[in-house]
Amino acid sequence: MNKYQSTEITQFCLEGRFLEFVIKDGYKLKGLMIMTSEGEYYVKLAKHLRFAFDLRLPPGTVLQILGTKKYCTETGRVKLKADRIMAATGEREIHPTSVAQAVMVRESDNPKPEKKAVILMCQKSDCMKRGGKALCQALENELGDRNLDNVSIKPTGCMKNCKGAPNLVMPDKTRYSRIQAQDVPALLDKHFPKVTPHRQPTEQLQEGNIVVPVVC
Template structure:
């Protein structure tokens, strides 16, 4: 871990284990939590990274994050902004994935489902049940989690959900779930879900 000095803004280069994403409003990616030798730290992702970041990144993956450290003297507050995020070598990644993160169980992908009352009345409850059943049928229950969120601001077109690749669906019905799972989780992804070992060449962009 190294930090270069400057006035209010400095550069940093942190290495550590990926712990979790930080999501705002139920579906907006804001940053990530990194476990370093000095403890857990929150790193806000630069705008260009948020839209392109792979939300399937397994917890425990060893990362190198380069960016700027901004100090606000008025608030006595430090903000870390990540400009580049890279995954470690295959060997390091495998070791990191094999060591469980104690705080939370490893989940590689998340389906976001609006759980506001309007969406629930329009079939949201049946949709959640269908998703859970279909994930189990396809052996994805350990690699994909369903997460309830607050309002997605389109309740009249509910129920609403967001798939791991950020594709958003409205007016989705329970009977459409099998086709939805087939589309977003093809056979090769299901096979990979059975093996959580990471095989990434030396420090590649995430």
Template sequence: MGQSRQLNGYPPSPFTLEGRFLNFGLEDGFKLKWLWLATAEGEHCIKLSKAARASFKGTLRPGDWVRISGSQTHASDTGVPKLKADLIMPATPSPVTPPVEVGVAPVKGKATVLVCQKSDCAKRGSLTVCAALASALKAQGLESQVTIKATGCMKDCKLGPNLVFMPGKAHYHRARPEEMPALVEKYFPVVQPV
């Protein structure tokens, strides 16, 4: 298992979860950093170690049943568990495993899309992107679960409009209104039938 730092004086503890793979979270728009897993208890955002990224070799598709093991720590400020995967393996649901419900995936935590509204991003169409994002969220039935928040400068003015999908902190540059439905599906997917 990979190394995890100790938080709040407690050593990391092992965890194993089984459920349906929903999607990946990207850092800087291209680097695999997190994955979302739907279990009977809800949706989990799990950080990927280098070993975990190598263990599945990019073969996961949304809806695949997987078993994930790794280490769990707790955030020092909130006490919220933080999961880090070390191994991802294909799994078969057992008859005693409760099915994952069909419908809109519950968005856990602070699901927010940050949209820069400073002058350079505004000139490049951030208001239009906001409207398209709101429309895409409504079309998926997520308007009450995901917040769109206007922000100040994100320091990438020449690459605007700039967005950040939270949780996960996936940054998007030169966002276009027509990309919003695909990005909403990617970061806030609908749970597939079991």
């Protein structure tokens, strides 16, 4: 039987509390987990929504999700894909063009401590053998010297660019390859310039080491 004949596609409206984002390959936003009165669900995000989310969205935020549901009559499996998302703040519901705006409303009503910026770093063997260990140590040392307590290093799985090892992704999603320990001062000067006003000018990163921001 043709798989399209055994699949029913309908619209759905789901309301629940946000649990966490689902990230693929250490940096690609794919979907989110929602807790509803009927249980926990994974909802895949349409491509236009993946770029609208602010990853600071607090767990527990009440979301209303509209999209398409695919139900396989043979296996009983259900797949949910969100096309539109709305967020609720307190007792009044808002309908922003993106959930990023909803986060801004929540923070203005109830400011919270700034969350840490995260540097994603591949920990697989190719990256480690090609200078990854020294790079990680240099990052930790330099972050400490600059008192960047709000920046942390998070190890990830393979970033699918072994030929360009070592690989890392900065908090603004700019991806770098072939970065070595000696490049760390220039890297941090570029991404955190305000915290190093008295530092002597450093050498620019080689153009071959800079990759355009990651596109999911």
